[in-house]
Amino acid sequence: MADADVPADGGGGAVLPPPPPPPPPAPPAVALRDPMDEYLEEVIGMTRQGMRRHIINAGFTDLEDLVGKDKHFATDACEKVRKARNGNTADREVLLPFELSLKWLVNWCNYNYLIQVDLDYDNADLDSIKIDHTWITELGDDPDPDMVKTYSDGLKIREWFDSIETYLSRKKGVKHGMPIVYVIRPDDGTLPAETTDNDIDLATRGRLDGEFWVADNRAVWEFLHDKCVSTTVWGTILPYQRTRNGRGAYWH
Secondary structure (H helix, E strand, O other): OOOOOOOOOOOOOOOOOOOOOOOOOOOOOOOOOOHHHHHHHHHHOOOOHHHHHHHHHOOOOOHHHHOOOOOOHHHHHHHHHHOOOOOOHHHHOOOHHHHHHHHHHHHHHHHHHHOOOOOOHHHOOHHHHHHHHHHHHOOOOOOOHHHOOOOOOOOOHHHHHHHHHHHHOOOEOOOOOOEOHHHHOOOOOOOOOOOOOHHHHHHHHOOOOOOOHHHHHHHHHHHHHHHHOOOOOHHHHHHHOOOOOHHHHHHO
């Protein structure tokens, strides 16, 4: 007769608990949303997905891709969408406020690229992109080159260099529409802290390489060439003629 105190397994040990149930299957991976698509909807206010896709396909693919685009790019992109033959008609009706905001964004990208600030969607709110765009569009006409005298022996050299800096602080680059004075900025290897003054930041933090550098550096060279050729200082900057190196000529 079996003893009632003996465990059912007959081994005299503790009964093992049942194994835990298997973990539930992992949820399917969520596809990351295109950051430009999200930006166009949440910041620019384009609620129609089809319109956003049209704008992206017209060239607004990413912030970095907007660097180097000129003042006509946003308008051209919107016109391309309006004239498209595919898709819903309502998706092609890009309103002027959207076009204006896209112009702001292009200028914001070019400016922040030039002053060496990371292009981050979180920083490209409507107020910020409008501020930088407004600064660029209110810079005014290029100055008269004659405000800087042709070099001659006996002129006050410090005043002459000051007049060059003043001229370049108003002379705009062809590709970006901002002053090219940054080409002659001092560079000790450290980048000054960013301020809230567009003029100061561009003059002190301007990028000495990259998308706009060749054109802007050459523009400074052409200006110095006109002010120095056939004068007693021409031989000083002549070594920079082949490379059209305006920065090198200025600091020689």
